[in-house]
Amino acid sequence: MNPDSSSMAPRIAHARDFDEWRERARRLLMAGVPPPNVTWRDGDDSHDDLFSSPPASVKPPSSREPSSTSIRIGREQLALLRNAARYRSGKGEQARWPLLYRVLWRWVQGDAAATHPADADGRVLHQRWHAVKREAHHMHAFLRFHRRDDALGERYVAWFEPAHDVLDLGAEHFADRMGGSPWLIATPEGGVHWNGSTLDYRFPCPAAWTTEARTAAERANADEDHALWRTYFVSTFNPARLNHKVMTQHMPQRFWRHLSEGDLIPSMEAKARHGGQRLAQESSVGQRKGKALPPGRLASHRPPPASDD
Amino acid sequence: MELIDKLSILADAAKYDASCASSGAPKRSSRGKAGLGSSDGMGICHSFTPDGRCVSLLKVLLTNFCLFDCQYCVNRRSSNVPRARFTPEEVVRLTLSFYRRNTISGLFLSSGIIRSSDYTMEQMIQVARSLRETHQFRGYIHLKAIPEADPKLLEEAGRYADRLSANIELPTLTSLKTLAPEKELGTIHSAMGHMRQRIDAANDDARQDARHPVRSNNPKRQAPRYAPGGQSTQMIVGADATDDRTILQSAQHLYRDFRLKRVYYSAFSPIPERPAGLPQAAPPLLREHRLYQADFLIRSYGFQAEELLNAPGNLDLEIDPKLAWALAHRNDFPVDLNRAEPAMIARVPGIGLRSVQRLIDLRRLRRIRYQDLVALRCRLDTMRPFVITQDYRPADANLDSTRLRQSLTAPQPAQMALW
Numbered sequence: 025m026n027p028d029s030s031s032m033a034p035r036i037a038h039a040r041d042f043d044e045w046r047e048r049a050r051r052l053l054m055a056g057v058p059p060p061n062v063t064w065r066d067g068d069d070s071h072d073d074l075f076s077s078p079p080a081s082v083k084p085p086s087s088r089e090p091s092s093t094s095i096r097i098g099r100e101q102l103a104l105l106r107n108a109a110r111y112r113s114g115k116g117e118q119a120r121w122p123l124l125y126r127v128l129w130r131w132v133q134g135d136a137a138a139t140h141p142a143d144a145d146g147r148v149l150h151q152r153w154h155a156v157k158r159e160a161h162h163m164h165a166f167l168r169f170h171r172r173d174d175a176l177g178e179r180y181v182a183w184f185e186p187a188h189d190v191l192d193l194g195a196e197h198f199a200d201r202m203g204g205s206p207w208l209i210a211t212p213e214g215g216v217h218w219n220g221s222t223l224d225y226r227f228p229c230p231a232a233w234t235t236e237a238r239t240a241a242e243r244a245n246a247d248e249d250h251a252l253w254r255t256y257f258v259s260t261f262n263p264a265r266l267n268h269k270v271m272t273q274h275m276p277q278r279f280w281r282h283l284s285e286g287d288l289i290p291s292m293e294a295k296a297r298h299g300g301q302r303l304a305q306e307s308s309v310g311q312r313k314g315k316a317l318p319p320g321r322l323a324s325h326r327p328p329p330a331s332d333d
Numbered sequence: 334m335e336l337i338d339k340l341s342i343l344a345d346a347a348k349y350d351a352s353c354a355s356s357g358a359p360k361r362s363s364r365g366k367a368g369l370g371s372s373d374g375m376g377i378c379h380s381f382t383p384d385g386r387c388v389s390l391l392k393v394l395l396t397n398f399c400l401f402d403c404q405y406c407v408n409r410r411s412s413n414v415p416r417a418r419f420t421p422e423e424v425v426r427l428t429l430s431f432y433r434r435n436t437i438s439g440l441f442l443s444s445g446i447i448r449s450s451d452y453t454m455e456q457m458i459q460v461a462r463s464l465r466e467t468h469q470f471r472g473y474i475h476l477k478a479i480p481e482a483d484p485k486l487l488e489e490a491g492r493y494a495d496r497l498s499a500n501i502e503l504p505t506l507t508s509l510k511t512l513a514p515e516k517e518l519g520t521i522h523s524a525m526g527h528m529r530q531r532i533d534a535a536n537d538d539a540r541q542d543a544r545h546p547v548r549s550n551n552p553k554r555q556a557p558r559y560a561p562g563g564q565s566t567q568m569i570v571g572a573d574a575t576d577d578r579t580i581l582q583s584a585q586h587l588y589r590d591f592r593l594k595r596v597y598y599s600a601f602s603p604i605p606e607r608p609a610g611l612p613q614a615a616p617p618l619l620r621e622h623r624l625y626q627a628d629f630l631i632r633s634y635g636f637q638a639e640e641l642l643n644a645p646g647n648l649d650l651e652i653d654p655k656l657a658w659a660l661a662h663r664n665d666f667p668v669d670l671n672r673a674e675p676a677m678i679a680r681v682p683g684i685g686l687r688s689v690q691r692l693i694d695l696r697r698l699r700r701i702r703y704q705d706l707v708a709l710r711c712r713l714d715t716m717r718p719f720v721i722t723q724d725y726r727p728a729d730a731n732l733d734s735t736r737l738r739q740s741l742t743a744p745q746p747a748q749m750a751l752w
Binding site: 136137140141142143144147161164165166167168169170171180182197198199200201202203204205221249250251252253255256257258259260261262263264265266267268269270271273274275283284285289292293296302303304305306308309310312313314315316317318319 | 347349362363364366369371373378380381382383384386388398400407410413414415427430433603604615698699705709
């Protein structure tokens with residue numbers, strides 16, 4: 025292969041996921057193709073792929089393994105790239121693969137600052153990683169399982185709409201958390217099922233899974249413990265400290281729709297604003313019959329408390 | 334009484350405890366095991382109530398019957414509130430049910446004192462034991478430690494709990510005497526001391542285990558754990574006349590002497606049937622916020638309580654304590670970010686600990702320029718008068734602190750409508 029001539033030809037490269045991107049990027053780097061000469065496309069297209077490969081790599085990639093040792097990046101940098109790749113770019117934002125390839129290119133050229141948060145590219149990577157971490161955390165926190173118990177046995181199902189590609193990060197977390205209980209998570213993109221011992225990912229999410237998750241959420245009221253949770257949420261709220269801004273900072277409104285308690289929030293706020301804010305106590309508790317206790321005595325070796333009333 | 338009614342009373346009664354953290358637990362997983370629950374050291378806030386507080390744990394009292402008559406407390410015996418009592422099985426049931434639905438990461442159980450301190454503590458331990466042993470629950474458990482209870486019971490509580498807490502509530506002896514006649518500061522301190530010893534010893538054992546791993550995976554062969562998430566406490570702000578300086582010094586003393594993980598500050602919330610002698614209005618939540626900021630500076634930034642408040646009084650409500658300190662120590666500024674020690678960079682208002690680390694990393698690669706501070710999203714407006722970079726020196730370095738403060742706190746000029 026002759027990198028000098030082939031590296032200047034424009035390339036089209038496809039990647040469905042990070043590992044595919046990594047393999048393509050490795051080959052492009054070895055062929056010495058600079059970032060502006062590569063057009064990256066999301067997804068899989070084996071026809072286009074013929075053009076993307078440099079002539080020499082018609083051979084299976086495994087036969088060229090030895091030379092891969094020349095491209096080395098640190099574990100931390102790899103984690104940064106891998107996690108930033110989970111970010112779904114919005115309108116006007118850079119697509120993931122060209123950004124990643126440019127940073128990798130710079131890094132291999134010896135520009136260590138490329139992954140630093142003060143660098144123009146590094147900053148974007150770090151911001152994306154941060155957004156991804158935050159979204160994975162949102163999934164751990166705000167996903168709600170609904171209990172189903174029928175002919176198929178007891179299981180927990182959830183519908184969630186992640187803003188970035190964090191389904192697997194959530195799935196691993198819930199496998200640790202739920203132990204032997206089977207569960208199912210459906211999202212607009214993919215779905216994952218845990219049978220108590222293994223994870224089964226499906227892209228796209230099977231229609232049956234989506235239906236099951238949607239139905240369970242709609243029938244939440246059939247579950248007695250759903251009402252208990254909502255009662256708890258109302259009672260643990262302190263109306264004397266109403267603070268809408270902090271709540272929405274931590275729990276963006278887009279999640280409320282699928283929370284078991286989300287629809288309670290507006291009325292709780294309204295009630296607190298209209299008089300309930302005077303006391304920390306929930307008004308329904310205040311309306312119950314109270315009971316002051318007679319001065320008692322501690323049944324222990326401690327001296328009895330001095331009576332003060 | 335129905336379970337749902339008990340829950341509404343006993344959750345309402347427990348909300349005055351500010352803590353709801355589920356962090357600091359060791360890594361646990363239920364994958365491939367009987368039982369339920371995991372922890373990884375990071376806390377999870379599963380929801381936020383409209384007061385902006387995190388809901389991480391099922392925070393309830395076992396009962397709000399109480400023999401004590403602490404004036405600031407809604408559950409004091411003379412208070413005319415509805416009373417209820419959970420059975421231990423009910424708390425276990427609620428915890429497991431909420432946990433499976435992913436609405437909580439564990440349980441924070443506290444209780445009014447009934448019959449005796451020992452009896453009450455035993456009841457709470459029974460809940461934790463049932464969760465851990467009968468149901469193999471590996472989620473987070475925070476238990477309230479009753480200082481007057483037998484040390485043997487605190488010992489047992491620490492075996493099941495990730496965190497223990499004994500609340501100071503009022504930081505001075507006199508306040509405690511007038512407002513909480515049955516509580517004794519000495520007893521609270523000795524319980525904290527006892528817990529500290531057990532936590533330290535368990536941590537030493539854990540380190541030994543890490544150095545010489547036990548071959549067997551059987552947890553019984555490994556060193557027993559004791560409240561691996563450490564202990565915490567709470568102080569009420571604004572129920573008495575205690576000033577911020579006393580509160581912060583007291584917190585600093587607790588961090589040093591008992592190695593507390595956290596001190597929580599809870600602005601006194603107005604309660605029904607307020608006893609005489611308690612303020613009518615709650616203190617500004619901003620005061621509580623400033624205390625948390627100062628607390629963070631003491632725990633993580635190397636500040637002393639006396640540096641933040643060098644005379645009796647309260648923290649400045651208008652500006653944050655770090656900016657206040659910088660304005661009072663203009664001789665130490667501006668700080669050259671390319672030369673200064675990390676500890677000094679951490680004292681610059683507008684630069685947080687994460688940015689400090691990033692600046693240190695960056696200056697190993699190249700000189701720091703002003704644009705880097707923009708890229709790192711430091712609080713430029715606050716920071717500008719206090720730093721030097723390769724291409725920047727503050728023009729207002731010689732401005733006196735009073736005028737600098739005015740310029741930093743001046744309201745932003747509002748844009749005029751259609752001139």
